[in-house]
Amino acid sequence: MRNPLDAQSLALVTTPAVDLEAEADLTRCGALKDFWYVACLATELPKGKPLARTVLGTNLVLFRDEHGRPAALRDRCLHRNARLSAGDVFHGRIGCPYHGWTYDASGAVVEVPSLGPSQCGEALDAQGHARAGLQVRPCDLGKLQRFDTLEQDGLVYVFMGGDSKRARRPAFRVPYWGQPEWTVYFMVTRFPNGVTNLVENFMDVPHTVFVHRGWFRDPARKRVPARVKRSEGSVLVTYQQEQDTVTGLGRIFNPSGLPMVHTDHYFIPNITRVDYMWGERSGFAINSQVTPIGPTDSLVYTAISYRLPYDLPRSLVARALMPLVRWYTTQVIRQDVDIMKVQREGLTNGPGGGVFAGTEADLLHADIEAYRRWLLEGGHGEGPADEERGIVFWI
Ligand code: FES
Ligand SMILES: [Fe+2]
Structure with missing residues (x-):
């Protein structure tokens, strides 16, 4: 499939409408069911x-x-x-x-x-x-x-596309599951929106300074360069921002002020993985798998994996911190639930919903939509071509 963007038009990003109804209908969702x-x-x-x-x-x-x-x-x-x-x-x-x-x-x-x-x-x-x-x-x-069905990494998966030998991908592995240095827990959240809008929200940095102001990131008037790599059914965004920080729990994870390495990764058709690493010994990975209920309703299974840089016995520290980490992530997720409801209200307000305008900051969203549209249309051929581009936006 041809890339909807060319290099000259990078600053202005437009894509065809997203058909949330078809995406959530077993009889009309094309190859989206084959996962x-x-x-x-x-x-x-x-x-x-x-x-x-x-x-x-x-x-x-x-x-x-x-x-x-x-x-x-x-x-x-x-x-x-x-x-x-x-x-x-x-x-x-x-x-x-x-x-x-x-x-x-x-x-x-x-x-x-x-x-x-x-x-x-x-x-x-x-x-x-x-x-x-x-x-x-x-x-x-x-x-x-x-x-x-399939049970793996604390999750029960279902295959809706007939014989699961036809699955286009193996069931996703929860990051760091079973690794002794890491603590993993799950959250299940009902979100009032469809899969495309949710995975885009989970990959979206510009919203964090509005929706999670004071909780996660504060507006900083900072220029954020990033690389967006679309390949083999995934969209990987690597942020090249010097001295990026997250507020809230960031200080607990990074007491010695190491540089933060932040990547956002989308995997077809419904999965995101966001990683924050501080050096080798401390990090936070948020893996979200979105299960479509209907056009504007989804259940999101979030696996939160974290590792702390302290030398105290791991289980002690991890256990002591668990309520705090859980409480914090619950607050942040609630803010996203609220804004996804607000988006749904706009989206369903008469005809024309699902047509999105955008700028460079939305290039990754256009890439996600290109993959999902290709699958919705049956997923024939190679799909969207591999591509890697640099973008810049401000937060
Ligand atoms: S036994 Fe199921 S409806 Fe009668
Ligand atoms: Fe968010």
């Missing part, structure tokens, strides 16, 4: 309890099978279409709350109480049904649509 999406935290899915989630506009019921593996089915009973997520899980199967039809993790009906006493409390195999004289076997009643 693993986070369905829930592993801890949100205990054994024996169902969980309702909506991914790409599709209602799912999640539960764990008898081996503890996550399963995902369409959240609609074959019988009279009641929502299965309102039912119960027992022995790794889900029972409908309306008439008790029971399904296994493959989506097969294994028990229909109205078929008779032999159906109560026990699933019969083919011979068992023959012996019981049943005309209809539960498995004759059809199968619920099931979706492939």
Whole structure:
């Protein structure tokens, strides 16, 4: 795909409209469905309890099978279409709350109480049904649509595009997960906006001095040069600002005033990773995976990984600081939730929403949109060409 920008027009960035409706619709989202999406935290899915989630506009019921593996089915009973997520899980199967039809993790009906006493409390195999004289076997009643799942790094992923062998990328690895020097925790936030606008917000530096003023970055009248590299389905922004600082927790992470190295990285289709490093021994990585619920609603799974430069036993310091880091990140995320709601209100205010104007500071957003549009249109061919450019903006 041709780059929408050429070198001469870098100062003024315009891109075609973003179609948030199509992006969040399983039947219209093209290749956007051919990726693993986070369905829930592993801890949100205990054994024996169902969980309702909506991914790409599709209602799912999640539960764990008898081996503890996550399963995902369409959240609609074959019988009279009641929502299965309102039912119960027992022995790794889900029972409908309306008439008790029971399904296994493959989506097969294994028990229909109205078929008779032999159906109560026990699933019969083919011979068992023959012996019981049943005309209809539960498995004759059809199968619920099931979706492939995967549990990794504390997250449960679901694949909405059919056979997960077709996945365009492996499920994303949480930064520093399982590394002893690092502490990792998750936050789950419902955001009132679509995936494109959210990943752009998480990669956006100019907003920090407005939305997070005093919390994260203060307006500094500073010129920020950066390199924007679009390649292999990712957009990497490397800031070349001397003496960049973040307010708030920055002082705890950087007591000796080392230079901060800041990179923002987007990965198709829905992932960002923001890194702040101070030397080798101290850093903060924020990884956000955005799961589309609908056109302007998403669940964001944020993995916060941090490492502190102090020599005290790591677990002690990390544990002592955890409430503070959690509280701080919650405040910052709340500010983003509020501004994403404000953006949605403008976006949905009559026709024309989703057409964005921009300057050099928005080049990375144009690159993200180019990738997402290519996937929305089916993701054929090579996709947006690799490119690396320098930009300058002010904060
Ligand atoms: S609607 Fe599910 S068992 Fe009847
Ligand atoms: Fe923000």
